Amino acid sequence: METEQKQIVERLEAATSLLERTLNWLEERQGALSGEVERISGTVEQSRRETELAEKLAVAERELSELKASAAAVVGNPMRRTLPAATSEMLAKHGIGDSPVNVRTLDAALNGLSLEQRIAVKTQLQRAGAIA
DSSP states (O other): OHHHHHHHHHHHHHHHHHHHHHHHHHHHHHHHHTSOOOOOOOOOOOOHHHHHHHHHHHHHHHHHHHHHHHHHHHHHSOOOOOOOHHHHHHHHHTTOOSSOBOHHHHHHHTTTSOHHHHHHHHHHHHHHTOBO
């Protein structure tokens, strides 16, 4: 999407520079003929392809804003996630319930596990939203 915008901007810049060169040439030519240039104006018409791209860009920006709004709603109201049974049982043995877990209490409960197992349990708890 950004590359399409950059391409459109580059094309417009190229057209602008071409128009400026043409204007300078006309000013020189007119100056040589009469010595004074009135006013020269030009417009750049959008091609059909550029119009289509602009419409697609507008649709994509609208969809992006809708997705951002829905993502914000999901963050504000997260869905319930559950832990694997083995993780829940291990935490229950150490007196850690379903409420948010204090990190220090969790570290004490996971003391007997290997580093990889501790990381896995913390990752599961984080995905479930149980780590405070």
